[in-house]
Structure formats: C-alpha cells, structure tokens
Amino acid sequence: MMKPIVLFALLAGLPVLPAHADELPAEWNLAGQAATCGARPTARTFTLMAREKIVPIGMGFSADQMVYEGAGAPALLEACAGDTVTFILHDTGKMAHGLDVHAFFISPEHFGPVNEGGTLTYTRKVTLPGAFFFHCASGPITDVHIKSGMVGALIVYPREGLRPAKEIAVLQGGFFGEPDPHGLIEPETNRIMRNDPFILAFNGRLEHDPVHVQPHQLVRVWFVNAGPGTSSVHVIGTILERFYASGNPENVERDVQTGLVPAGGGAAFELRLPEPGTYPLVDHDNLRFLPFGMAIPLVAD
Numbered sequence: 001m002m003k004p005i006v007l008f009a010l011l012a013g014l015p016v017l018p019a020h021a022d023e024l025p026a027e028w029n030l031a032g033q034a035a036t037c038g039a040r041p042t043a044r045t046f047t048l049m050a051r052e053k054i055v056p057i058g059m060g061f062s063a064d065q066m067v068y069e070g071a072g073a074p075a076l077l078e079a080c081a082g083d084t085v086t087f088i089l090h091d092t093g094k095m096a097h098g099l100d101v102h103a104f105f106i107s108p109e110h111f112g113p114v115n116e117g118g119t120l121t122y123t124r125k126v127t128l129p130g131a132f133f134f135h136c137a138s139g140p141i142t143d144v145h146i147k148s149g150m151v152g153a154l155i156v157y158p159r160e161g162l163r164p165a166k167e168i169a170v171l172q173g174g175f176f177g178e179p180d181p182h183g184l185i186e187p188e189t190n191r192i193m194r195n196d197p198f199i200l201a202f203n204g205r206l207e208h209d210p211v212h213v214q215p216h217q218l219v220r221v222w223f224v225n226a227g228p229g230t231s232s233v234h235v236i237g238t239i240l241e242r243f244y245a246s247g248n249p250e251n252v253e254r255d256v257q258t259g260l261v262p263a264g265g266g267a268a269f270e271l272r273l274p275e276p277g278t279y280p281l282v283d284h285d286n287l288r289f290l291p292f293g294m295a296i297p298l299v300a301d
Contacts, residue, residue: 024056024057024058024205024207026209027168027203027205027208027209028168028209028211029076030076030078030155030167030168030169030222031078032157032167033080033157033158033162033167034164036078036079036080036157037080037157037159038080041080041081041082041083041084041159042080042083042084043083043084043085043086044079044083044084044085044086045085045086045087045088046070046077046085046086046087046088047070047088047089047090048068048069048070048075048087048088048089048090048099049068049069049070049089049090049092050066050067050068050069050089050090050091050092050093050097050099050136050150051066051067051069051091051092051093052064052065052066052067052093052094052095053065053067054184055067055149055204057175057185057201057204057205057206058205058206058207058293059206059207059292059293060183061179061183061184061185061206062183062184062185063149063175063177063184063185063186064148064177064184064185064186064187065148065149065150066093066097066136066145066148066149066150067149067150068089068099068150068151068152075134075151075152075153076152076153076155076169076171077134077152077153077154077155078154078155078157079126079154079155079156079157080126080156080157080158080159081126081127081128081129081156081157081158081159082125082126082127082159083125083126083156084123084124084125085103085123085124085125085126086121086122086123087099087101087120087121087122087123088119088120088121089112089114089119089120089121090118090119091113091114091115091116091117091118091119092116092117093116094116095116096112096113096114096115096116096138097112097113097114097136097138097145097150098111098112098113098114098120098136098137098138098142099111099112099120099134099135099136099137100134100135100136100137100142101132101134101154102132102133102134102154102264102266103126103128103130103132103134103154103156104122104124104126105124105127106122106124108137110122111137112137112138113136113137113138113139126154126156128156128248129156129157129158129247129248129249130156130246130247130248130266130268131153131154131155131169131222131223131224131246131247131266131267131268132153132154132155132156132224132247132266133151133152133153133154133224133225133226133264133265133266134151134152134153134154135150135151135152135226136150136151143192144187144189144192146226146227147173147174147176147187147192147197147228148176148187148192149173149204151171151173151226152171153169153171153222153224153266155169155222155247156247158248158249161249162220162249163218163270164218165217165218165219165220165270166211166213166217166218166219166220167219167220167221167222168211168219168220168221168222168296169221169222169223169224170202170203170221170222170223170224170281170296171202171203171204171223171224171225171226172200172201172202172223172224172225172226172231172261172283173200173201173204173226173227174197174198174199174200174201174226174227174228175197175198175199175201176188176191176192176196176197176198177191177198178198179198185198185199195227195228195229197228199289199292199294200283200286200289200292200294201289201292201293201294202281202294202295202296205293206292206293206294207293208293208295208296208297210278210297210298210299211296211297211298211299212299212301213273213298213299213300214300214301215272215273215274215275215276215300216272216273216274217272217273217300218241218270218271218272219270219271219272219273219298220268220269220270221233221268221269221270221271221281222247222266222268223247223261223266223267223268223269224261224265224266225261225262225263225264225265225266226263226264227263227264228263229263229285229286230260230261230262230263230285231260231261231283231285231286232258232259232260232283232284232285232286233258233259233260233261233267233269233281233282233283233284234257234258234259234281234282234283234284235271235279235280235281235282235298236279236280236282237273237274237277237279238271238272238273238274238279239255239256239257239271240255240256240257240258240259240269240270240271241254241255241269241270241271241272242254242256242269242270243256243259243267243268243269243270244267244268244269245267246265246266246267247266247267247268249268256269258284273298273299273300274300275300276300276301277299277300278297278298278299278300279297279298279299279300280295280296280297280298281295281296281297281298282294282295
C-alpha cells in the first residue's frame with residue numbers, strides 16, 4: 001500500500017529526494033531570532049483564514065483538513081518577547097472556528113468561536129519566550145477541530161541569550177482516518193474520540209526535506225506537540241546538548257538523550273552532529289510510524 005520510508009534509504013547511505021516535492025511546501029523557512037527580534041520590541045499583526053480544504057501530505061496521500069491559511073503549511077509564526085501581537089481570524093469556512101493562542105495571558109472569551117463569515121481580533125503583548133501551540137477554539141468540539149488539522153506554532157524568541165545556530169521548527173500531529181482507494185484521508189469520529197491516529201506526522205507531511213549542516217554546527221529545534229500523547233523527541237546518534245521545557249531558555253536541562261513534550265506543549269532543544277552522516281529526528285515512543293515518514297533527516301556534510 002505504501003512506499004518504504006525514506007529513513008531506511010538514508011540510514012543505508014542512499015540519496016533520497018521527496019517523491020512528491022512538487023505537491024508539498026518548502027520546509028525550514030524560519031527567519032530566526034536575529035532577523036525576527038531586531039533592535040527593539042515591535043508591533044506585529046498576524047492575519048489567518050480558517051477554512052476546510054484537501055491538503056497533499058506526500059507519499060501519494062492527501063487529507064481532508066481544517067486549516068489556518070496565511071501562515072504557511074502548517075501554520076508557523078514568529079515573534080520576539082516584548083512584541084505586541086495582534087491576531088485577526090477570518091472564518092472563510094463552512095462552520096464556526098476560533099483561535100486559542102497558548103502564548104497569551106488573556107480571557108478565553110477572546111478565542112471565539114465565530115460563525116462562518118465572521119472575524120475575531122485580539123491584541124496582547126507576548127511576555128515569555130517559547131514554542132507555543134495555537135489551535136481552533138470551537139467549544140465542545142474543539143478536540144475534533146484540532147485533530148482535523150486546525151493547529152499551528154508560534155515561536156516567541158528571547159530577545160537575547162541564544163547562541164547562533166541553524167534553526168528549524170517541528171509541529172507534531174496526526175491524521176485520524178483510513179485512506180480511501182484514492183489515498184484521501186478523512187477524519188473519523190471514532191478514531192478522534194479514542195485518540196487513535198492512523199498516522200502521526202511531523203509538519204503535517206509524510207516526506208521531509210533534509211536539514212543540511214556542518215559537523216559540530218549547533219542546531220536548534222523549536223518543537224510543538226499537537227498530540228495526542230507525549231512526544232519523546234530523540235535524535236539518533238547524538239545527545240540533546242540543551243533541552244528547554246516549553247521552549248523557554250530559563251527551563252534548561254543539559255545532556256538529555258530523549259526530551260518529553262506533552263500534548264498542547266512545546267520545547268526547544270539544541271544539538272550537534274558529531275561527524276558526517278544522517279541523524280534522524282524521531283519520536284522514540286512512536287517509532288511504529290517510521291514507515292509513514294515520521295523522521296526528519298539531519299545531515300552533516
């Protein structure tokens with residue numbers, strides 16, 4: 001039914017390119033701390049459109065999802081601690097949607113939902129750095145909308161204190177339905193209610209562009225887990241030099257083999273690749289999804 005995972009070829013030393021690269025957006029397009037923060041705090045406005053659509057996810061599969069458009073795929077936003085951030089959500093879909101941003105101190109009443117055709121807006125200062133989850137807020141069916149793909153990550157950089165590094169962002173989530181004969185995955189209520197994904201994936205896709213760095217170069221990963229379950233992040237062949245719970249540098253652990261990121265939470269971690277080779281980033285508790293592309297190749301060359 002499915003091709004072998006690209007990871008097996010990578011570990012065997014074979015060259016690998018995404019099989020459906022023309023379908024998938026580019027990965028690893030973070031501006032990074034230096035470009036985002038600048039000399040002083042600033043005002044930022046993020047405008048998102050909530051809608052339902054069919055999304056290609058690689059390996060010949062697609063998914064019927066609820067999405068936030070206007071921030072890439074998956075939705076990825078960057079700000080800096082001290083910035084004043086305005087979110088504007090236009091509901092252009094066929095049902096009510098909302099927006100819950102975990103980085104804010106704010107009454108949940110601001111998160112909505114709003115009916116189709118409606119708009120919600122709110123503004124707050126982001127005071128803490130971290131890797132923050134945001135997602136649809138739709139009352140009793142919020143869980144259904146999260147598991148249908150209406151999620152994103154907001155990276156709030158500290159204004160200072162981070163070492164220069166190659167930075168990437170990873171959002172873990174799942175697809176909760178069996179593919180039809182055409183490879184289309186539609187959400188299934190029974191799977192959603194059981195927390196039983198057919199596939200878990202990184203960045204909403206089953207194929208990943210390699211991350212190329214030099215041996216010993218510092219790599220920083222901003223990681224958000226949409227769930228379900230705790231993600232056990234591990235990079236095969238190296239140790240996480242520093243692991244920051246919630247992505248906040250104040251919450252530092254050192255020399256961590258596997259870091260834990262709860263559902264609805266985030267983290268940042270730093271590592272180095274000790275010699276030339278390919279080092280897969282995986283969820284060690286969900287290695288069963290390796291045949292579905294759940295590994296990000298970090299390549300030292």
